[in-house]
Structure formats: C-alpha cells, structure tokens
Amino acid sequence: MTFDKVLLDHGGGGRASHELIERVFVPRFQNPFLKEMNDSAVFDLNGANLAFTTDSYVVDPIFFPGGDIGSLAVCGTVNDLAMRGAKPYYLSVGFIMEEGFPLKDLEQILLSMERAAQEAGVQIVTGDTKVVPKGAVDKIFINTSGIGLIPKGFNIAGQNAQPGDAVLLSGTLGDHGLTILSKREGLAFESSLKSDAAPLNHLVQEILSTGPEIHVLRDPTRGGLATTLNEIAGQSQVGIEIWEETIPIRDSVSAASEILGLDPLYVANEGKLVAILPQSQAEAVLAVMKKNPYGQDAALIGEVKAENPGKVVLKTIIGGKRLLDMLTGEQLPRIC
Amino acid sequence: MKHLSEYRDKELAQKLIAAIRDQSKRPIRLMEVCGTHTVSIFRHGIRQVLPPTIQLISGPGCPVCVTATEEIDRAVKLARNPGVMITTFGDLVRVPGSQSSLQMERASGADVRMVYSTFDALKLARENQNKKVIFLAIGFETTAPTIAAAVLEAKLLGLENYFILSAHKLLPPALEVLLNSGDLNLQGFIYPGHVTTIIGTGAYEQVAEKYHLPGVVCGFEPVDILETILMLVRQIEQGQAKVEIQYKRGSSAIGNPKALNVLNRVFVPCDAPWRGLGTIPDSGLALRPEFRAFAAEDHFDLQVPPAQDHPGCACGEVLRGIKTPLQCLLFRTACRPDSPIGPCMVSTEGTCAAYFKYNE
Amino acid sequence: MCLAVPMEVKKITDNWAVVEYEGTRREVRLDLVDPKPEVGDYVIIHAGFALHRIDEEEAKENLKYWKEILNKDI
Incomplete structure (x- = not known):
C-alpha cells in the first residue's frame, strides 16, 4: 500500500523518519x-x-x-x-x-x-x-x-565505534516519553513520572576532561536507546550487544510501560547520553559521570562487537538474546 | 508482593530452564495461542534458552491479526463519514485494509482518537454531543465484557451519539477449527491467561479429552512461561493430557461468571470472518436486539466490496501454526513493520512482527 | 491476546476504583470483578477494567512451591 501523504510515523524518530530523510532530504541537499x-x-x-x-x-x-x-x-x-x-x-x-x-x-x-x-x-x-x-x-x-x-584533538561521531569498546549510559531510560504520554488526552493517568529534560553539556565537558579517546556520544531522544544504538551500529558498521539487567529503568517508568504496552528501550529521553569509548577508559569515565547530578545512575550497559555489523542485540535477564531493531513508527499504546 | 517483578527472577528462570532441559526427551511442538505470549517469548529470548527438543509455534490469538480486511475496510468507510469520531485501541490504528488504514484516514482529515478504555470513548461521546462517536471494538473474551459494560452504561445514560462496530472474536470456536484442519502437528497448548480469567478452563477440558492434548493456562512473565513449558513437558513425557493452571494468581477453572453475564446480556454469538481462517460459525459477537441502537452497522452504510488478500501473504498459514514467517516469500522483503502486507506484521504482537523485531 | 497488569486498589467509589502500580494511578471500573475487591487488594487490570482479584495467599504459595521444589532439584 503506497501513500502520498506524510504520516505521524514519519516524525516518530524511527525507521519511517530515517527513510523520509534519506529518500527526500539528503538527495536534495546533498x-x-x-x-x-x-x-x-x-x-x-x-x-x-x-x-x-x-x-x-x-x-x-x-x-x-x-x-x-x-x-x-x-x-x-x-x-x-x-x-x-x-x-x-x-x-x-x-x-x-x-x-x-x-x-x-x-x-x-x-x-x-x-x-x-x-x-x-x-x-x-x-x-x-x-x-x-x-x-x-x-x-x-x-x-x-x-x-x-569543538576543542582541538576531539573527533566524536557516530562513525567511530570500534569492536571492543564499552557502551555507557548516563542514567534511567524512558522518563521523558512516558511522562508526555501519560498526559495525552484519552490516556491520561496520574503518576509520579517526570521528564528528564536537562542540558548535558557540562556532563560532556567533564567526560572529555578524562582524555580525548571518546569515540561516540549520542543522546537517545525519539526512538529511544534501541534506535540510537541502531544508528551507531549502522554508521560504524559494528555490532552492539547490551545487557538487559544492567540497563537502569525507574520502577515507575517500567510500570507505566507495562500498563500501556510500551517498551522503555524505544521511548524518548531528553537528558541522557550514550558514550562509546575504549574499555580501558570505561571505569574512569563512569566514575566521572556518576559525580554529575545528570549522570548519577550511569551504568556500563554493553559492548561493541565485530560480529553482526549494523545490528544491536539485547541479552535478556534469563540469558536469551533478542535482536533490537530500530523503532518502526510511533509507539502506540495497546491493549493486546 | 507486586505480582510482576517476582516472575522475572533470573535465578528461578535459570533453574526452570535447567529442569526443562533435563526432563525434555521427546521432540515436541507447543502452540502459544495468545499473541501476548508470542511477544513475551521473543522479548525475553525464551526460544534460545529452550532445548532443541522443544519448538514453540504461534497461534491465532492476536485480535488485530485475525481482524479481517473487510472489517478494516468498514472502519475506514465509517471514518470518512462527516461528523464522525472514530475511537479505538492503539493496536488498530495502523492495520491496513485493502486500500487504506485509520492512520492514513487521520492524515487525510478523519477524526481518529486512541483510547485506553471504552469508558474513555464514552466520555468523548458525552463531551462531543455534535459528533457521532464510534468505538471500533476488537478483542477476545477478555476485552469484550469491557465493551459490553460500556454499552450498558451508554444505555443507562441515554447516549444517542455512541456506537460500536463489533469485530470481536471468540477463542473456543477458532481452537476447534484449528484442531479439525488436519494439518496441525501439536503436542500441547500454552493457553492464554487473561482469556481464561473470563471463560475458565471448560473449553480446554474438551480439547484435552477429545484430542488427547494437554494444555496449561499460562501467565505472561518469563518465569510463568518457563514454568508452563516445564508442566507441559512433564505431562507429555508421562503421556498425560490434562488441563492445568500455572497462572493461578490471575485465573481459575470457573472463570469470571459476572463478566460473562455482562457479556451475554449485551452480545450474542454470530458468524465472524477471521483473517487466515475464513468465516467461523458463532465465533464473533453481535449486539442483542435490545441494544441495536448502539450498532454502527444499523446507522451507517457499511457496504464494502469483498476484500482481496495479497496472494503471496502466508498469514493464514502462520496463524494456523503450519508455517513460520521465515517460510513466507514476502517476509522481510515486501512485508515489513513499516509497510505491512499481512496482519501478522501489523500488530506488535503479530507473529511476523515479533519475528521481524526480535529474531536474530 | 490481552495485555493486563496487576495494580493495587487505593480507593473505591461506587463502581470506580483508583488503582496504582509503582506510582502510576488510574481510575478503573469494577463492573466485571467478582468478588468485589477491597482497598489494598491487587486486581488484574485490562483496558480500564478490573477483571480479577488476586488471591495474595495463593500467589505466595505458588511462588514458594516453585522456589522450594527447585532448590531440591526437580
């Protein structure tokens, strides 16, 4: 079924957005x-x-x-x-x-x-x-x-992830997206949820002060962590493995996600970043992040692999594996 | 106790996995009837932790997937009526009919609202008296009583601008059709916890007796599913065919007579079209004569041309568990979550969407 | 087939209840649940309705059973 109009899905930050950008915008302004x-x-x-x-x-x-x-x-x-x-x-x-x-x-x-x-x-x-x-x-x-x-000597871009690198996340996932959804007409429910919207530039400056070997920084906004990691895996042509039990998610976010049938890995954040850097630096950078109020829940959540280039794999709590694809369209609350 | 996180316990899960590996000897195929189970199985990576003796296949328990193309076409036609507000669960918004979807109609100017509950739709009807508010009612026995309760409330309130378009489906008739289709090779059923909450285990007892097939009513967390698989393995290894309940905290053998009573006051079984299974007698729900004032089909012209399914689409076979999505020629090529052809790709709990999203 | 989650009953007014799970609150209907829950009970919520009251004792027993039996090696 083809359609000649822009849909809400095209603004969702997932695959539909990417396709619109790649098909319509990039060729025009190349x-x-x-x-x-x-x-x-x-x-x-x-x-x-x-x-x-x-x-x-x-x-x-x-x-x-x-x-x-x-x-x-x-x-x-x-x-x-x-x-x-x-x-x-x-x-x-x-x-x-x-x-x-x-x-x-x-x-x-x-x-x-x-x-x-x-x-x-x-x-x-x-x-x-x-x-x-x-x-x-x-x-x-x-x-x-x-x-x-940009200070001299730094080259931070989505293309720079390398096999063996550590993946750090600066804090809990899903807070912003679920806060917004919880206030939408027709879905309104009361909750203790709060958006995480915050400027991260000071946190970044502190991270950079540990040395120049930061490969990738990215904020997982629309499309959530899963989509962001897919973008990086694609740009760097590497595989990324993350571990479910290490990913920080607030109980309140987790609960609201269950109720609406959403996956916090695909929900927007506005005050979080992913840092990809050599394993040898991970511990030091994590310590620096944890000292900043916007990084206190920071965690090592995975690593970059040579296998499965372009793909993101989640190791589940029970030891299974699941391929994390990019968000497709808007995440819709569901009852089934 | 929160009745949720306890069932994601890593240690308990690993012990169950070890026990399953230890006790499963014969190769078996188990069908998870319910789409929410399909999603949970993929989401937690359960397939990869099972021994090679156990194959899980996905059944027809996704209400969006079994909604027939013509039912979507009717909803689309309704949405094009001026002065109409369409309300529905988020699940249905993206499902393609033969020409369009509700999402596309919304982009073309139709008033389509997502709601969490039918009572939210009732509220919209009360607040928008100048509009005809139509709730697109999908779902199995779990959801249908909630729709029925809202119809009773609408009658009580004397609402004249609230209508429903019923595309409900009933599980037992579909199970019967599956079991009689002859091309199923199954050793046991993982039964849907929340349908059982309402209907109890009566229908499954008949399956166990008539077809000598064991079944276990299962919860939705990884520990629930692993426990259920272990219970089935034990039964099968011992040659038993019983109905057991793993999901005791959420269901019982007798079900919920109060909810069934509400359901039966408002609805009466009718023939219904199922995507992939054809029309099954008495497998749908129609409003009883005394509630026809709320029947969208009695107030709007809903005639649509007969729908043609894509000839290459294997959703029918996938829903019956005789093909996996990987065996469909359209899978991952022409049919993707962002451009779905068949219903199993549209619904997040559809087997094809789950395979696409979660499978390596 | 049907997504439903356990939530705790916080308040009951006629056929409505306020239920909560980890800080998320929502008003739900009690038309379909039998026996009628009391404040403090957990109920299973689907599409804005309580469908089932969870028997706390039974849930505890069931978990205990599996934990015990697994410790003994099945």
Missing part, C-alpha cells in the same frame, strides 16, 4: 556534512572547528512534569552540540504561535528557556516570531539552532 547524519554538522571555519545544529519542538502538552516546551527547546539543541564534543555558545530561537495563545503561557516558556540557557551557559542571540491563524498550528512550536566550538 553534501558531505549532511550525509554523515550526525546530531550536528561539524566544519572548519577560519581555523575554528565548529558544530552547528537545529531542531524543532512541537511537544504536546507544552507544559509537563519536569519541564516544558521551552526548556526542551534549549536543552535539545545544547545536547545535539554537546554530542559532537562541542562547547555550545550561541542559540537562535524561532516561535510559531497560534492566534489566541495566552501571553502568560509564553512568559512561562520564556522563563524556563532563560533558566535552561543559564544553566547550560549559552546565550540566545537572535530570534524570530510568527503568529498564524487559529488551527494553523497547535498552540506553539519552537525552533532553535545552535553553534558550538
């Missing part, structure tokens, strides 16, 4: 930077090694426990820069608002953007505002772009 498909483009400009990225935020609801669309818009772009080892400096912001959007809500969003920018140590230096007729967008959409500087 250049070596875009083709790499990393969180930020990295290029040399007058001797400075710069990272540049952009992201749009359309989260519904716009306010949720642990953050709002504003904090998300700052943290997400800061994190995309940090995942290339860059120190983020400047952000742009574009607002598209629906006619009738309450000014009070806008003020609140701006306040949390200010706070997140302060925490990350970035400045919002340029911006744009558009208002569209009622119904043309849902309440408010935000785009942010960011620019950062």
